[in-house]
Amino acid sequence: MVLLKGFVKPEDQIGMVCMCQQLGKGPGGFYRPSFKNGAKPNLWMMSLGKERDPTLRSYGPTRPFDGAQAPTIPDAFKMIAQTANSTASEFPQINPDICIVNYYTNSGKLGLHQDKDESESSLTKGLPFISISIGDTAEFLFGDTRDQDQATKINLESVTFSYSVENQDSLFHGVSHVKTNTAPSWLKEETGMRPGRINLTFRQY
Numbered sequence: 314m315v316l317l318k319g320f321v322k323p324e325d326q327i328g329m330v331c332m333c334q335q336l337g338k339g340p341g342g343f344y345r346p347s348f349k350n351g352a353k354p355n356l357w358m359m360s361l362g363k364e365r366d367p368t369l370r371s372y373g374p375t376r377p378f379d380g381a382q383a384p385t386i387p388d389a390f391k392m393i394a395q396t397a398n399s400t401a402s403e404f405p406q407i408n409p410d411i412c413i414v415n416y417y418t419n420s421g422k423l424g425l426h427q428d429k430d431e432s433e434s435s436l437t438k439g440l441p442f443i444s445i446s447i448g449d450t451a452e453f454l455f456g457d458t459r460d461q462d463q464a465t466k467i468n469l470e471s472v473t474f475s476y477s478v479e480n481q482d483s484l485f486h487g488v489s490h491v492k493t494n495t496a497p498s499w500l501k502e503e504t505g506m507r508p509g510r511i512n513l514t515f516r517q518y
């Protein structure tokens with residue numbers, strides 16, 4: 314995993330938040346998913362490019378509960394993700410066709426999991442996910458097992474990182490909590506963003 318601290322410039326963070334606010338209110342916008350175990354964490358989700366079904370753990374053109382199509386990934390988003398990808402030069406370059414946008418309220422969290430819903434070919438090639446975090450800082454956990462106590466813990470501020478997912482060796486990761494009132498004040502002033510954190514993961518199916 315590579316962590317590029319402060320990689321996304323403030324004006325780009327502001328632009329991304331405004332675009333997420335706009336897309337989030339439209340068709341295919343933010344909704345509160347339920348997960349396989351029935352959990353409904355304080356998390357809102359929106360899929361761009363392809364629609365991800367977190368219950369079935371698969372992708373499709375539309376989402377089952379309202380038939381909405383996933384909005385297109387804005388070119389500006391792709392450009393930022395691809396620049397991060399080429400900066401982390403140890404990873405192969407991806408052409409993202411999926412972007413999962415998560416909005417965590419201050420009580421939001423995401424249990425340790427592996428991302429394995431992408432195509433066999435993407436997973437066997439070990440293509441990276443490019444992850445961008447904006448807003449309040451999160452405590453991010455990662456490790457080789459689902460055991461939270463053994464996981465490494467890092468703070469993800471408004472930064473970006475990428476991690477490689479490989480078929481047999483896929484990283485467990487999750488968000489234990491979001492730290493209240495840690496977002497940069499200019500972000501709130503410029504966007505009116507509510508307390509919480511936005512995370513975008515760019516993936517190639």
Ligand SMILES: O=C(O)CCC(=O)C(=O)O
Nearest residue numbers: 413415428453488512514
């Ligand atoms: O919010 C994060 O940093 C992680 C998001 C994530 O793991 C996912 O959407 O699969």
Ligand SMILES: [Fe+2]
Nearest residue numbers: 426427428486
């Ligand atoms: Fe994930």
